[in-house]
Each structure stands twice: as C-alpha cells, then as structure tokens.
Amino acid sequence: MKFTNLDERIHVVHPDSDSWKIIRDIAESGVQEEPFYVFDIGDIVHKYKEWKLKMPRVEPFYAVKCNDSSTVLEVLAALGTSFDCASKGEIMKVMELGVDPSRIIFANPTKPASHIRHAAAMGVDTMTFDNETELHKIKSLFPTAKLVIRIRADAAVAQCQLGMKFGCDANTEAPRLLKLARSLDLDVIGVSFHVGSGCGDPPAFRRAIASAKMLFNAGENLGYNFRILDIGGGFPGNKNSSIHKISEVVNAALEDYFPDPGLVRVIAEPGRFFVASAFTLATNIHSKREIPAGGETTSVMYYINDGVYGSFNSLLYDHAHVTPIPLKNHSGKLYPSSVWGPTCDGLDQVTEMALLPLMSVGEWIIFEDMGAYTLPVASPFNGFPLPKVHVIADETIWYMLKDHLPLTEDHFVLGGTPNNLRLGLDIAGNEVMQDWSMPSLCHQDSGSSLEDTSSSAFHFDYVEVGPIN
Template identity: 65%
Template sequence: MKVTNLDERIHVLDSSANVMTVIRDIGNSGVQEEAFYVLDIGDIVRKHQIWKEQLPRVDPYYAVKCNDSLTVLEVLAALGVGFDCASKSEINKVLGIGVDSSRIIFANPAKPASHIRHAAAMGVDTMTVDNESELHKIKQLHPVAKIVIRIRCDAELAQCQLGMKFGCDPTHEAPNLLHLARMLELDVVGISFHVGSGCQDPPVFQRAIRHARILFNLAIDLGFKPYLLDLGGGYPGVKGSSIDKIAEVINEALAECFPTEDVHIIAEPGRFYVASAFTLATSIHSKRAVRKDPTSPNTVTHVMYYINDGVYGSFNCLLYDHQQVIPLPLKNGCGKMIQSSIWGPTCDGLDQVVENVLLHDMDLGEWIIFENMGAYTLPVASPFNGFPVPKVHVVADEGVWLMLKDAFPLTEDHFVIGNTPSNLRLGLDIGGTNIDGWTDPSIDMAASEILAGSSDPTASFLYDYVEKMVRGRMLDL
C-alpha cells in the first residue's frame, strides 16, 4: 500500500514524551516561529474506546466537515468508523484513502445536482433528504438511492443550532415525504436527525428517537422496509466533557423504541472524536502596553498581545462555532497579573482571540497554548493577510503505534519512530522533559475490542497478535 499522506507522518513518542513535552521542545527549539498544532492520535483512539463502551449499539459515522485532516480520516478508517460526507469532495477524500462507499452516508439534505450524480457514480447510495424538491431531484439523478428522511428535533440548549436550516417537521412534513417517496417509487430506508451541535439537552435524544419510531411504523405501513436509524451529531468532545448522560438517554430510548437488532443504528459524531486531540501553540510576535489611567500616566493598565493565529485562521471557531478558548502560557509566569487581551495577526479589528484575561507579563516569542482546538477549526481556516494556517505535527505513543501500524489504510510507512533525522528536522528531538500536571490516560480496552468492526477482516487477528507481543515484551521486562 502506498503512503498517501507523507505530509503528516505520525511521530511515535517514547514513554517520557507527551503532547506538552513536544510543544515545549518545538517551541523552545529556537527555530520555530509560526503557530503549530500537535495532534495526538491516541486521543482519538481513546474517544473511540469510550464510544464503543458507552454506545455499543451505535456505529459512528464521523462527520468529515468537523476536521478533514487526512490523518484523522485514516485513523478513524483504521478503527472501522464510517463517514458522514457533506459534498463531492468530502466523498472523494474518504474514498481516496480506500474506504468502501458502503461506509459513507451523504448526510446533506440539500445537495447540488452534480454532487448527487457523483455520489451515484461512486456507489454512495445512502443519503438524507428533508424536502419534496430533493426527492424529485434524487428520482431523476439517483433513482436507486437509499433515502433517509431527516426530521427536526432541536435541543433546548446547543452550541450551534441546526434545526432552522435542516430537518422536516416529524409530525406533518415527514409523513408527506414518505407518501411522496412511495408515489415516486423511491426507497426510504430510515430516519435521521441532528439535535444541534454541542448538545446540552440529553433528553432531546429520547424525543427524537420516539418521533423516529412513529415514522418507522408509518413507513412500514406504506410498504417500505426501513432498517436505518441515524442519531446525527451533537456529542461533546473537549477535555473533561462526557457523553455519559447522552449515552444513557440514547440507550434507554433505543431499548424502548428499537429493542431488536434488525435496525442498524448509526450516528454522525464530529467534535466528539477530534476536539481534544488537537492542541494549538501560538507565539507572541508583538505586544502593546496600554496606559489609560490619567492619574498615573506611567502605569500599564492593560496589555495587548498579538499572536500568529487568529479568527481568520484557527480561531474562526470563535465566530462560527461559538467556542470559548482558554489561553495557557507555556512558561510559568511570576509577578503580578495584568488585565490582558489576545489578538490575531491580521489588520482587522475583529481579529480578537481573547477579550479580557488576567495574565502574568509575557515577552515577545513566548508561547500561548490552546487545548481542544480540533473541532471546526482547521477546515475553515484561511491564510488571510498572508498569515499561514498552522502546520500539524502528529504524534502517537508506542501502544497506539503497535495497534494501528498495520490497520488499513495505515501502514508502517505512516509512522516515524525514534529520533530519526526527520524527527530532528521537525524539532521533535524529544528529550523527555518532565511536565507537571499533564497525564496521559492509558488505554485499557484490548486493542482487538477497540478495532472491532474494522473493515479489514485480518484486523482482529493482527491486533490479538500485537497484544500478545506487547504483553510478551512486558513480561520480559
């Protein structure tokens, strides 16, 4: 298998290194000025483990729009995850890494004609619809499509509401769509919904699943054979967040409304998988001390820091995704805290990252770290004003490397082990600096369980084998 992704080789860290030591090593190398990301693929593997533990009946179809990094897609494909694509180019990206078209749902209820034609040509048949015109379009362009009716059921509280744009009313419009689909001799295979991204209203999943059950019954009465329930996205993913409550509600509602195994339950998690996997390091390139106290003209009342990424880059998530970001100075400060603000590098006054925060005085060249920057950041970032979108350094610990190095589409060639020259060139000559307070939770699920469902039939054999090797090595020590 050829390596498709040479730009984002995965650097295998020794046991003394972690995301923060990597950031420190790169930041303090003296040669790094630009902002950069560190992507820890172990974090994605741990999320998958949590998903499988909490939602054993629900197969995840990752929402590519959330972060379309090739490495993210390859890791998720290796774990056996399916994909929710919104467009022709997302479909191509996923097919391009070798994922079978049957593992893709085209989950955009309003699709341009050329994208439907492309999906048909590529064998991507399952697609969502929430209006009559889309049904007519599909009848013309992809008459054998497997149609999933997307209904609206909004969370009372969510980071980003989607219901004002997509989803038909489940009690009036959805039945009409089922009747129309019957008339057009289209194949309705299921129901989907999206309660809103960053859902903070777990009971909404119960309401939505109950609506879906009613529509399944109607579809069956009309002669359809629905087999797919798609629970959409909405699951939180930042460090310290939990899907426990949402999972409890979903599992109970599934047991009540879909107790048998004949319905395939899927979901389209985006931020859950990637939010915490990406950490952004920015550096201060300029600074302005503001003196606004007329009674004490020499006293600094506020410090403005200008960093090398902003709202036109990664921090577009402040505007579009309503995220809140927390600046973490890399160096421990001392002395008194000063009211400060943090600004992006462009010449636009809108380009403000943090409006008001208490910080120790920092110098030019110092690094400010932002965790949880994996969701809805990079795919939207632009190099406006000529400031580049940050590069991503990808890391994994040895256990993750052993688990994934032969899991298609990943290969050994995707990984770089030890302090090879390419590691050194990247500033990844990890010395094992000890960083307080950052612990790397270990993976305690067996590799074969994490990878269960992977499309590669040899996968579970391989991971049992790797497991045994690792255990054997541990016993030797």
C-alpha cells in the same frame, strides 16, 4: 498511497511523553516562531474506545466536515469507523483511503445535482432528504438510492443549532414526504435527526428517538420496512467533557423504542467528539501593547501569529470559546488581557478578556481543544501561513495501528523524533526500527454496509511507496 516529502508522518514518541512536552520541546528549541499544532492520534483511539464502551449499539459515522485531515481519516478508517460525507469532495477524500462506498452516508439533505450524480457513479447510495424538491431530484438522478428522511429535533441548548436550515417537521411534513416518496417508488430505509452540534440538552435525544419511532410506524403503514436510525451528532469532545449523560439517555431510549437490535441498525454522526481534544495549538507572541493608567500597566494587548482568519475561525463559525494558557510558568500579578490575531483587521480578536501574567514578546500561548472546525476553514489571509501540524503517537498506539489499513508502518517514523519535531522538518534519513513486534489492534468489526453486513469494509489499491526525500 504515495508519500511525498511534504507529507507529515506520525512521530512515535515515548509513552511518558505527551502533547505539552512535545510543544515545550519545539517552542524552547529557539528555531521555531510560526504557530503549530501537536496532534495526538492516541486521543482519537481513546475516544473510539469510550464510544464503544458507552454506546455499543451505535455505530459511529465520523462527520468529515469537522476535520478532514488525511491522518484523522486514516486513523478512524483503521479503527473501523464509517463516514458521514456532505459533498462529492468529501466522498472522494474518504474513498481514496480505500473505504468502501457502503461505509459512507451522504448526509446532506440538500445536494447539488452534480454531487448526486457523483455519488451514484461511486456507489454511495445512502443519502438523506428533508424536502419535496430533493425527492424529485433524486428520482431523476439516482432513483435506486436508499433514502433516510431527516426530521427536525432541536436541542434547547447547542453550540450550533442546525434546525433552522435542515430537518422536516416530524408530525406534519414527514408523513407527507413519505407518501410522496412512496408514490415516486423511492426506497426510504430509515429516519435521521440532528439535535445540534455540541448538544447541552441530553433529553433532546430521547424526544427525537420517540419521534423517529412514530415515523417508523408511519413508514410501515405505507409498506416500507425502515431499518436505519441515524441519531446524528451533538456529542461533546473537549477535554474534561463526557458523553456519559447523552449515552445514558440514548441507550435508555433505544431500549424503550427500538429494543430489538436485529431489526434496526443505529448509527450516529459524531465529529467534534473524536477530534476536538486531539489537537493542541501553540502560538507565539510577536508584539504586545501595555495600556498605562496612573503610571502603571492596567491591561495588556498581546498579538499572536494565528487568529480568526486562521485556526480561530471557530470563534465565528462554530461559536467556540478558547482559553489562552501561557507555556511558561509565571508568578505574580495577573493583568486583564486581550489576545489578537496577526492580520490588519480590527475584528481579528481571539479573546476579549483574560487574566494573564505579564508576558514578553517571543513567549508562547497554548490553546487546547483546537481539533474541531478549525483547520478546514482556515485561510492564509494577509499572507500569514497556516500552522504546521506535528502528528504524534506513543509506542502503544503505534503497535495497535501500524498494520491496520489504510495505515501501514510507512506512516510512522521512529528514532530521532524530537530533533525533527523541534526543527519542524520532514523525516528524511531517519532509521526505522524493524525488530519490534506486538499484538495488533483488536477492534470490534462495525459491520460493512448500511444494508449488507457481509461485504468487505474496505477495498484497497496498492501502489509502490517511493523513498521519502
């Protein structure tokens, strides 16, 4: 990987620091006006540890569509995570990091022909399907692919329902599709489902796993030997959320329906779980309008420099709810307030009503839990720039990750970090300390491929790293 001066390095900060301290440091510098993110990669590391602790049998395949930041992918790859890709573009982005194609599942049930050809050329042979047309397409374009049938398994409560678009009926359609796959001599290796993004109905996982077991039996009757169970996504990732209830349901269901881990490999496709709380967004109030009645201010409209065409597209596409938090401490009366984005579109409203103190132009409003389905869809509509992302890691996280490919010490910068962050600059000229040495990260090897657990998890192409200008 060759760095350029446009790339953002990971700034190593003191263990006592955190995203809010960094945000305050940047905001109070007096030279920053544009919106910006602080992305703490330590948050992802802690989420990975939580996953391994609570669902040790389930291997995470990160859903790239949730946040395809190169740094996000590099950190997850360094931890040993595999990837759920939905397009040839996502496949390429992951493989360019050195991730072996066997660590990717092409989990889009309806794929353009050119994307199937690309997957075949790159060796990404595990993919999902949920309809007859897809089977005939795969037979024509990639007959040696390893297929996973996706069934519909809607949660009663979910932030984003997916069943109306993907997933065949487990009782009626799935048996027919399996028979067709057998007649076409296609290799079906397992069952997948997705209960819906941001699941609020943990028992949905048990119902879906029970349906998957039924299809494992149906596949056996057709001469198949299913060995992959993909339990999809739906795992919450905001601060103060937990996967504890879901993990209890999943672990119990696996014990009841798939008790032998040697016979069935269980994977999942978490997205927001890993990244939602890792990103915190700082926005600046550039204008405001006080609404008077009876000679007094009754409500306030605040205009900030990011909106629904930028980071807050998640309000439209991900059904997100955001909470504005003033960076500056205020005392006194709270006013009914609305927060608006910077564009000329009247639909560009971030929050319709929130109780906020009376703030001044130039103050900052902070939004937490902004890592999922935000930046990948953001656009510079009306000429407003996308927020810069400042990436941080404390010293402990740096020691854990700095020697785990695709991360190297060149990804990190030490010394003078606060000044560079305040100014929003790149890291040219900083001295990097060379005499630090700590134990490297000890992470559980999550295996290698969906089929062969003896192959390497990564392949690497070393290139010369030029100077950072």
